[in-house]
Amino acid sequence: MARDKVAEEIIRRDSERRSSRATWEVLWQSIARYCLPNEASFMEQVNPGQDRMRWVLDSTAPRALEMFGSFLHTLLNSPTSQWIKFGIEGTNELAWSPQVRAYLEALDRKVMALLSAPMADIYSQLHQTYLNLGAFGTAVMYMDTVNRQLRIRTYHLDDCTIEEGEDETIDSLSRQRTQSKRAALQRFDAEKLGRAFANLNDEKLSTKDRYVHAVFPATDPIVEQLPKSRTARGSAYYSAWVLDGEEKKVLEYGSYNTFPYMVPRWYKARGEIYGRSPAMTAMPDIRMVNRMSDTILRGAEKIVDPPLVVPDGAIVSPVRLYPGGLTFVEGGAEIKSLIPPGTSRIETGNQLLIARQQAIKEAFFTPLFVTPDSPVKTATQVMQEVDERNRALSPMLVRMQSELFSRIAMRALDILAAAGQLPLPPAELQEAGALKLEYVSPLIASQKQLEGLALARTFEQMSFWAQVDKGFFDWIDTDKVAQRIPLANGVDATFIKSETVVKSVRKARAEQEAMAAQAAVAPDAMKGAAAMMTAGAQVTKANAG
Helix, strand or coil: CCCCHHHHHHHHHHHHHHHHCHHHHHHHHHHHHHHCHHHCCCCCCCCCCCCCCCCCCCCHHHHHHHHHHHHHHHHHCCCCCCCEEEEECCCCHHHCCHHHHHHHHHHHHHHHHHHCCCCCCHHHHHHHHHHHHHHHCECEEEEEEECCEEEEEEECHHHEEEEECCCCCEEEEEEEEEEEHHHHHHHCCHHHHCHHHCCCCHHHHCCEEEEEEEEEECCCHHHHHCCHHHHCCCCCEEEEEEEECCCCEEEEEEEECCCCEECCECECCCCCCCCECHHHHHHHHHHHHHHHHHHHHHHHHHHHCCCEECCCCCECCCCCCCCCCCCCECCCCCCEECCCCCCCCHHHHHHHHHHHHHHHHHHCCHHHHCCCCCCCCCHHHHHHHHHHHHHHHHHHHHHHHHHHHHHHHHHHHHHHHHCCCCCCCCHHHHCCCCEEEEECCHHHHHHHHHHHHHHHHHHHHHHHHHCCCCCHHHHCCHHHHHHHHHHHCCCCHHHCCCHHHHHHHHHHHHHHHHHHHHHHHHHHHHHHHHHHHHHHHHHHHHHHC
């Protein structure tokens, strides 16, 4: 039997990456136990239907993580609004021609329609992605077409191993999948699977095998071992499905112009490939609240059902602790509680517990998302709170834009181009810059509104000095301010007139004003001319007399 060198190399790489991240898996398992129990399968086998909350005594961390994922999803990718928008590099959207505007609007609609299709299921997958980011700091999302329909899936981090390229972006990934022989026969060519999959009875059809999907860049040395018919396509990335069994063999090759996996990371530490997360920051408090909850519960149980002090030999009948129970004793013997009332300070433990729970919520940014109960606030106070939230999330948001949103948009464009569904660009765009990606979301909008608020504050402060010096506003370009304020408040550029239209309107207004001025001057001029003519006639008459 001939050896498949490509399959063996892919399996070797996957095994090497898994062995090098053993410490990560220990950390991920600990986090998953307390924050995301449904994903706690990194280092232990979880049977279907098994209780996965058995490690959790305090639910603050799971609930804070749920709120983190939900609020982040709503702020960045609301299903009710457009959150991806295209523009042109190096140009101002107010200067776009009607043809360019129509092309970009058509492009926006095409991409959003593709991503929002029911089969794509992007919004539930994005929610799981944000949960994984909050818990593990790294998430894996896959975009590809199945039967000409887009399918998006978020995969468990335990199934995937990653590798960075020279620019510290993820350009190589392998994903394992365990499935039955029945499912494999539905997915792959029976001839490729080999004789081991032929003539299987029902019992053997249910047995499972391990498969690995590997994606690597065209610059990877393994590409030289691929069949020439595959590399002749000149793609940026290549892939292979490998059967990892007794016989290691490639079942299917593939190629991509864009990397099909999105691997966002919350933030990175020096020298590490996998990301760090809010849950990692909160883990000391998460462990502590679970220990404190156990201690407080045991203390409360002793108060409710305290241990008893009974004189030796004084009990005639068993001690009955249920309500209404009668216990018989001899002589003057008394049954006393070992813990007198008031000696156990449960409230102290509760106060400490609440403080640690609040620290966990702060680690997941919950106070920034939820408006606390307080008196009515001014607009300035609300904007200040929004500014604080934006400052806290901005560093991670920039990484999300580069590692998640931009890759989703570029992958969607690649899929539409392959299907021949992209609108034709106007001729003037052939000399313009490349497409640029913009992000439309409540969080981005609030950041833009801060610019509008700054302009309002500036004009408010300058108006006082303008009363002293009428030329005080000469330093401000009012045309640029008029363009910027609507955009800062979220007004679509289609509602704003272009520079050409504004110039024509101003020219027409100037002409009308000039004509009006001439019309206002004309009667006085006619009166003056008539007076001059009358005076001249009188002089002529006097001279004649």
